[in-house]
Amino acid sequence: ESNDILSSSLKSSITDIIHLSEVENPHFKKRIANMMSTIHFMISENEKSNQNNMCVYSRVEVLDNIANMLKYVPEIRTKWLNKMKDLLEQNNFYFQAGLCCLHSAMIIMQYLNIHNQNTYFFPYTFDFFKQITSNYFREKFYLETAETINLDDDDLTIVHFQDQIKDAMSLFVKCKQNFLVVLLCEMLQATFHNTHDYSSSAGLNELYGKSLQGLQKQKQIHPLFSYFRVAFLSSSNIYDGEYVYCQPPHTKLSDFTFSIEDIYSKMVPLATKIEIIRDPAPIDRDLLKPNILYIQITSLEPYLPENLIDKNEFAQNQPDYNCFYYSTPFTMSGKTRGDLIDQYHRKTIIETESFIPSMKPRTRIISVRENILKPIDVIQIDIAKRVLDFQLNLGVQNVDKTMLQLNLQGCIGTTVNQGPFEAARAFLEPFIAEIIGEKVPISF
Numbered sequence: 001e002s003n004d005i006l007s008s009s010l011k012s013s014i015t016d017i018i019h020l021s022e023v024e025n026p027h028f029k030k031r032i033a034n035m036m037s038t039i040h041f042m043i044s045e046n047e048k049s050n051q052n053n054m055c056v057y058s059r060v061e062v063l064d065n066i067a068n069m070l071k072y073v074p075e076i077r078t079k080w081l082n083k084m085k086d087l088l089e090q091n092n093f094y095f096q097a098g099l100c101c102l103h104s105a106m107i108i109m110q111y112l113n114i115h116n117q118n119t120y121f122f123p124y125t126f127d128f129f130k131q132i133t134s135n136y137f138r139e140k141f142y143l144e145t146a147e148t149i150n151l152d153d154d155d156l157t158i159v160h161f162q163d164q165i166k167d168a169m170s171l172f173v174k175c176k177q178n179f180l181v182v183l184l185c186e187m188l189q190a191t192f193h194n195t196h197d198y199s200s201s202a203g204l205n206e207l208y209g210k211s212l213q214g215l216q217k218q219k220q221i222h223p224l225f226s227y228f229r230v231a232f233l234s235s236s237n238i239y240d241g242e243y244v245y246c247q248p249p250h251t252k253l254s255d256f257t258f259s260i261e262d263i264y265s266k267m268v269p270l271a272t273k274i275e276i277i278r279d280p281a282p283i284d285r286d287l288l289k290p291n292i293l294y295i296q297i298t299s300l301e302p303y304l305p306e307n308l309i310d311k312n313e314f315a316q317n318q319p320d321y322n323c324f325y326y327s328t329p330f331t332m333s334g335k336t337r338g339d340l341i342d343q344y345h346r347k348t349i350i351e352t353e354s355f356i357p358s359m360k361p362r363t364r365i366i367s368v369r370e371n372i373l374k375p376i377d378v379i380q381i382d383i384a385k386r387v388l389d390f391q392l393n394l395g396v397q398n399v400d401k402t403m404l405q406l407n408l409q410g411c412i413g414t415t416v417n418q419g420p421f422e423a424a425r426a427f428l429e430p431f432i433a434e435i436i437g438e439k440v441p442i443s444f
Helices: 002-022 028-049 057-071 076-090 095-115 134-140 158-174 178-194 199-205 205-217 253-265 311-318 375-394 403-413 420-443
Strands: 226-233 241-247 272-275 292-302 321-330 346-356 362-373
Touching: 057 076, 076 095, 076 158, 095 134, 095 158, 134 346, 158 178, 158 205, 158 272, 178 199, 178 205, 199 205, 226 253, 226 321, 241 253, 253 272, 253 292, 346 375, 362 375, 375 403, 375 420
Parallel strands: 272 292
Antiparallel strands: 226 241, 226 292, 241 362, 292 321, 321 346, 346 362
C-alpha cells in the first residue's frame, strides 16, 4: 500500500514539473531541486518504514516526515496522513488517528477555500479546529502555494471533507471523547444543511444525543492521557534523545516501563543491553557504561501557568499542552527524603516541539528548566492538590464513598499522610511557645 502511495506521490511531482516547464515561473529551478530532494527523501524514508525491527513510534514519525515534505501537494499529503491514521488505529492510538483525519479535513477545507470552491460549506474555519488541537498551525500555512500547482483534485472535495470528519468522530467515540464528538457533529450538520442533505443530518442525531448525555454525566474531569518522559542515554550518544510519550489515561508507570523495555529490547543489537532507570534525578554521563542503552522513565503532569486562578476551568477548556513537569525530592544533607521542614523539591519543567496530544504518540523535548521549591512551597502545593482531588471526587454524579473517605483522610491526615495537621506542627511549632507566652499574662 505504501508503495502505491509512493508511486502516486512521484506521479504528482512529475506532473508538477511538467506544468512548471510549460509556464513562465521565476522559481522553476528552485522548485525542481526541492522536488528532486523530496523524491529522494520519500524513497529513503519509505524504505525505513518497511523495516521489521522498527517500533510503531518510529514508523509513525517516518510517515509524518514524508507527509510534511509533501506540504505543497495537498492531495498526496492527505493520502500519507490516511496511511498514518491506519497505522495508529491498528495500534489502538485512536485519539491520534482521529487527529490525522482532522488534519486531512483541514487540508481539504483550505484547498477549497483557496480555489474559491464551495466556500459557503464552511461556517467554521480554523477557529473551530483550535478548540480541538493547538497544532492546527501545522496545516494553516502549507497551502499558500497550492494555487500554482495543477492537481487532480478528485480527493479534495466536500464529500471527502465530510468523510474525514465522520472517520474522526468514530475514532473519538472509541476513546470516549464526548466533547469532541459533539463539536464535530455540529460542524458536520452545518455542512449537511448547506447541501440540503437532511437525511444525513438526521442520521447524526442519535450520536449527537448520546454524546450530550455523556457530557452531562461526566462532571469529573477525566485525564485525556497519561504522560511519561523517556530519556535514552548511552556512552556513545547513538541512542540519545528525550521524548514525552502519551498513553491511555490511568496507565501505571510500571506497566508503561515494561512495555518500553519490551519494545526496545527487540530493536537494539544483541551486544547492547538495556537498563531501566526509575530515579528521575539527573544522570552523570561519565558513569555510563559502554554497550548499555540506559532508558530513564518518569511520570509527568501537565504544567499549568502559575498565574492561573481557576485551574479547574483551565483543564476543561485546554485541549492540549506543550509544557510538563516532574518533581524530584531532595534535602540539603544529600538524602532523597527527610522531615517536612527539610524536604525540598527540584521541579523540572520540560517543553515539547508541538502540543500534546498530536498525531504522533510521542513528541520530542526541546527545552528543560528547573525550579527549586522550598519546604513550605512543597507542602502548600501538596495540600492544594489533595483538596482539588477531593473536590473533583465530591462532584461526581455517583460518589464512591470508599474513595471519598480515603481522599478525605489524605487531606486531613497527620504524620503518615503529611496533611495539614502535620504541616502545621512542623512549621508552626517553633512559634507556639512564643505566642502562648505572650497571651498568658494578658489572660490574667
